[in-house]
Amino acid sequence: MAASFSSGGNESSQEIFPSNSSYYLSLSETHAQLLRNRIFPLHSDSGICSLLPSDSFKYLTWHRVEQHDIQGSQLRCPRVREGPPEEELLLRHEENTLSPQGRVPEKIKWKTWLQENWEDCTNLNLSFQDLGDPYQVENFKRILRRLIRVKTLWLVDNSLVDLSAIRLPSCRILIMNKNHLTSFKQLPKIPQIQHLSLAENHIETLTGLSSLHCTPLESLVLKRNPCEFHQNYRKR
Structure with missing residues (x-):
């Protein structure tokens, strides 16, 4: 997921990125844990044999990446397409980066709706x-x-x-x-x-x-x- 941030929203860049260093530390720890716990294919979408950090998020829209509060109106070019369904990933012999989910609670759906914030x-x-x-x-x-x-x-x-x-x-x-x-x-x-x-x-x-x-x-x-x-x- 490649997206650059813009001034599309009312918030400044300082408000988008907390200055607290523990914020970045928790993000890096979360990412490291993902890399340790996941088994990746030998070749990434980029054609590079070695694994890239972004490979673990290639099927995720931005609002499904944990530990951030970025809204749609704050992204210049967000990825909005959904990834393949679980059945197709099985046929490809690939593993999704998210744990299988059952029914999504209405509270989560509403939070996602607000986070997208497309109306603004x-x-x-x-x-x-x-x-x-x-x-x-x-x-x-x-x-x-x-x-x-x-x-x-x-x-x-x-x-x-x-x-x-x-x-x-x-x-x-x-x-x-x-x-x-x-x-x-x-x-x-x-x-x-x-x-x-x-x-x-x-x-x-x-x-x-x-x-x-x-x-x-x-x-x-x-x-x-x-x-x-x-x-x-x-x-x-």
Whole structure:
């Protein structure tokens, strides 16, 4: 899980990272214990034969890593996709880094909901999420539905096909390069959009472009889409 911290939330960096050295000590001890107690595959996702500290967390979303209070609005590029189910891990001969869980208590669900804090995000990068399975896409869409205040949103290289059921009421800048869109009809509802980038998708026609006429759109990027080769493309 690679994520850098930003000023997306109201808290300062000092508030995000406690100055108490015992905080870092407990984190390092927890991580060392994980490494001692887990059996890892010979090769990591990075292709490096030697084990990396991050290997123990490769299937975890950030809010499932223990001993932190970071909210979604404080992350620049959080990992939000879920890891494979237990059955698939067994087929891969891999071990999950979390102990098997039964039914998740409602209290834990509510805590996770508050920790995600998507409603307060105004600038968010959810790119490169590797959404290869249907259950990952559904969780991704669940988060998008909560982005009621986001103004700048990056959704690059997520294998997205259809977001027509999603509404982003405050979004002014939307970057959806390198996805699998084939039509403007598959875009989310973006009534306030000003800058829209759809480079390197699979948009073949300009059908549905009229849906953007009632928006304050100022720029539209369609580089490396098949529709670039249509007659009167520039004029339309």
